[in-house]
Amino acid sequence: MSRRNASLHPGSRTKDVAAPVLLMLLILAAWEALVRIFAVPTFVVPAPSEILAQIYLERAMIFGHLQVTLFEIVAGYLLACVVGFGLSVAIVYSKAFRRGVLPLIVAAQTIPVIAIAPILVIWFGYNDVPRIIITALVAFFPLTVSFVTGLESLESELINFFRSLNANGLQIFLKLRLPAALPNIFAGLKVATTLAVIGATISEWVGASAGLGYLMAQDTQQINTARVFASLVVLGTVGILFFAFIGLLQRFFMPWVYGRPRFLARPRRASPAAATMRAKQIGTSAR
Amino acid sequence: MAQARLDIANLRVTYAGNGQAGVTAIEKVDLTLEPNDFVSLIGPSGCGKSTLFNVIAGLQIPESGAVALDGGSIVGRPGCVAYMMQRDLLLPWRTVLENVTLGPELAGQPLARARDTAMTLLHRFGLEGFENAYPAALSGGMRQRAALLRTILCERSVILLDEPLGALDALTRASMHEWLLGIQREFQRTMILITHDPDEAVYLSDRVYVASPRPMRIAGIVPIELPRDRGRDVTLTPEFAEHKRQVLALLHAPERARSAAA
Structure with a gap:
């Protein structure tokens, strides 16, 4: 259920973080398994654990x-x-x-x-x-x-x-x-x-x-x-x-690239997305 | 008669060439503007129009000749006239409000006052509600209007406009023309417009200076005898067409002379 929710929001932070973490966990698991299966001595390669x-x-x-x-x-x-x-x-x-x-x-x-x-x-x-x-x-x-x-x-x-x-x-x-x-x-x-x-x-x-x-x-x-x-x-x-x-x-x-941090946002300002929308509307009506 | 607002006399500009002889960009150009004149300068690309503006703006030193604002020489003195360049040149890291108050800010004038003035003018420039937006959020027409507001807020009596509407689509341009004319009347500025568009030149101007290419000379002046309060439909009148014909005739005169000689 939670995974489905995450996929509903493409580009969300959860998803951005999830992919590398998952890959990392996979690598670590493989590493752990290989070290244990082949009984690699600790002084050569220690297991992640x-x-x-x-x-x-x-x-x-x-x-x-x-x-x-x-x-x-x-x-x-x-x-x-x-x-x-x-x-x-x-x-x-x-x-x-x-x-x-x-x-x-x-x-x-x-x-x-x-x-x-x-x-x-x-x-x-x-x-x-x-x-x-x-x-x-x-x-x-x-x-x-x-x-x-x-x-x-x-x-x-x-x-x-x-x-x-x-x-x-x-x-x-x-x-x-x-x-x-x-x-x-x-x-x-x-x-x-x-x-x-x-x-x-x-x-x-x-x-x-x-x-x-x-x-x-x-x-x-x-x-x-x-x-x-x-x-x-x-x-x-x-x-x-x-x-x-x-x-x-x-x-x-x-902030002009990444948007203003929330705690610095000015009260009278509309959200950048809304501003862009309005800009487009005004642009069209001017034509 | 009182002295002219802007008086350019016998101007000659040369670029230092590789050899001893430089390249002459402008030769024997005279131009006189009375207060609140709207004058266009039309000519082929690369004929030296922008060079002329750079000289008036004090960015480039002419070889000879005079440029006087209200009787005082402004040769080599930047900041005496306002200059709106071809591209809007809004600073992406500043909000609209911070962009339009750049002139007073650089001149060391109180920012609060400049901001108040700007806020009251935003509506007139179709930028209301966008004072804290970054330029990236604006449409092309809005960006040009912001750039013009910034130019107006420099509070100079003379404004140089270097093809400010060149990058806009035809319909946006047409609506900007009427608006620009209104702004010029309302704020009582003397404006010189560089353009490639004969319709734009005739519609906006009191006089059209036609430039000939390399080195730039004034091939002729067409006084526009249309009512000063003109709406868009004036462009459909025979008088408008006649003025446009005169401008085009002067523009193409060198070609005709050449083909006649051949």
């Missing part, structure tokens, strides 16, 4: 390390955003900067971050700073590229129009370039969430004494595979939540 049990049993340790990693993820991500935004503005507004610095940034991307990690430890010491920098280094490039794309996505007609209204450079940036760039900016911010999680994890492989990446490296050496998987699942969940959070921010900041 075992991974869940590990998360529960080792929760104090895992979530203690998670706090360290979470801080690195957020700090590195914010650093990447600030640097990426600054770079993209400089690239968009200065031809010299674009010609001189952009190739260097691209070239720097070819250096494996893990290789410069020890150098960062030498420079900044045995603390959070090198790990935050590594996280930012992994995340900032796609971010910068999408920021630049966004800030340049304007038609020259619109800039001319703003100039005809005697708008100054700051007004053109704040009221035209920035809002026009938002779709690309959020695309970059979303990609960067997963990269920040990856960056923070690998940053802990070099010169760290805490964090989920550190824990995974330790557990791998001790062939504690179940706990490695447990950490992975927790990290993956963090990545998904982070991504979803930026998605929420995007909905909030781009």
